[in-house]
Amino acid sequence: MNKGTVKFFNETKGYGFIKDEDSGxxxxxxxxxxxxxxxxxxxxxxxxxxxxxxxxAVNVRRA
Known part of the structure; x- marks a missing residue:
């Protein structure tokens, strides 16, 4: 399982981007x-x- 930070998420459109902690x-x-x-x-x-x-990114959970 990877770890990262939600860089952007648009609830209205239902998508976003996550930045990986290790690889960037x-x-x-x-x-x-x-x-x-x-x-x-x-x-x-x-x-x-x-x-x-x-x-x-799938199976995304808050850490």
Missing amino acids: KEYFVHVTGLVDKVKENDEVSFDLEEGRRGTN
């Missing part, structure tokens, strides 16, 4: 990949899954 990479997250409700600057843990347009 940013991953797309869709509302369907959330376990807990998140907002910008939340510390989270997440898994990665290959999606149609690249790697997505």
Whole structure:
């Protein structure tokens, strides 16, 4: 499980981005990949899954 911070999340559109703590990479997250409700600057843990347009964060939980 990876750890990171929610850099951006738009509740209206249902998506955002998470910055990985270790690599500094940013991953797309869709509302369907959330376990807990998140907002910008939340510390989270997440898994990665290959999606149609690249790697997505899934199983996102607040840390």
